[in-house]
Amino acid sequence: MTLKGKLVLVGAGKMGGAMLEGWLDEGTPAEQVVVLDPAPSDAMARLAAERGLALNPPVEEIADPEIVLIAVKPQIMDKVLPGLLPLARHKPVFLSVAAGRTIASFEAVLGADVPIVRAMPNTPAAVGRGITVICPNAHVTEAQAALAESLLSAVGEVGRVDDEGLMDAVTGVSGSGPAYVFYLTECLARAGMDEGLPEELATKLARATVAGAGELMRRSGEPAGTLRENVTSPNGTTAAGLGVLMADDGLKPLVARTVAAAARRSRELAE
Template sequence: MTVTLGGPLLLVGAGKMGGALLAGWLRQGLDPTLVYVQDPTPAPEVAALMASHGIRVRHQAKLPAAPSVMVIAVKPQIIDEVLPALSSSVGPSTVVLSIAAGRTLANLASRLPPGSAIVRAMPNTPASIGQGMTVACASSEVTRDQALVCNMLLEAVGEVIWLDDETLLDAVTAVSGSGPAYVFLLAECLAEAGVAEGLDPELAARLARATIAGAGELLRRSDLSPAELRQNVTSPKGVTAVALEVLMGKGGLSDLLKRAVAAAAKRSRELSS
């Protein structure tokens, strides 16, 4: 798949996720002369990527035309100060693609010109290696062609799912948006547990990392459900079984994750208010 656009692309925010998207687009053949970046302090790795492709920073060069796509990749806390200044750059054919957590379509629309076409998306950090999971929804003003362009841009960093019900994006954010952090915490805790049982810290960390990476890849490739894969590892009354009795008992991993996801979804809703 080659990423092609009918006009300029303005990327607002060149942090880790904005940089991951940019890297994915360039890997998929997007013409760098179409890309403009607005960020006073891009992440060092993103600045290096931009320099290597001759990508222009907006405060140094004006766009030749209204962008075909404006990608909003800033933190949700600064949306209120960023969007009003961008309104004049939104043209009648521009689609605004926002990955700001918690900011609803209505919230974004109130800060943009009336009738703006807006797509709200929630990617996650595996996008940095092309293995992202993104869920998106569109305002009624978004045309089929604009939705296809946004889908192409998001697919450059992984899988994309579209939803009609925007209210589900808070739960999506809590599960897949924040989910990688939960997995990384599991790796930390598993290594710490190994050290508590006498393993050298370096060995414990290596075992935890390889185990989680391998299990994740097995899950990705397998047609079996997570429950079936878990059962395949578990012999009755064996070593794994006694560990799972602890993890699956009252107050165990299932209960903890439900509480964690509920807290994250609540915070996502708060950010949109």
């Protein structure tokens, strides 16, 4: 990632902090980073002091902002955005990772001609295994979109859509998806306990199985269906279990309803 101006991070919580550490680890010069956070954690204050990051300087004094990444919670966005207006006059690209906040909601405050990228990351970004989908408005140049992708790639993979309406489906699949996997792990452990396994062992088996299967899928690059077929012997134990999951009333329609509910809620939050 090559920056010509300043990278301004607004909100240095779990998501913003994870991205910041990724940028610094990849060699982003600390002097090009500015952190704005209304209540920085002790860990962030220490990091800023150790690495020489500018922490909460007056917004009006930030010179040459090139990209402004907004990582505050959606609930306080309306309080934070007006304070960023002094940056908007420089026409940086604003990159938001706030769920449910539309491009129009940012344009209404920052200006209709300001370059804005809406992004939907997910929590595995905290360990560098996230996936983020971006959607730029009409004022974002290809160079700015590429810069946004480069920033977000520090914490995982990046995809792109040009139709903002698809961001609700993205939220339903990948944004909320980690929680579905965590719950699946809980259910798998509980099922093992119901079959007589001690809780500690059942939990260990479930966690290792889900994590290991995910890593195998990531490394192999094979379609999930192919991997499933590879470990399913005819008339074996796995086939017996899949017979339940793949029934007409099994996992497929349940997951479809789950994603639809999350996408619907994403649309409601944007209203």
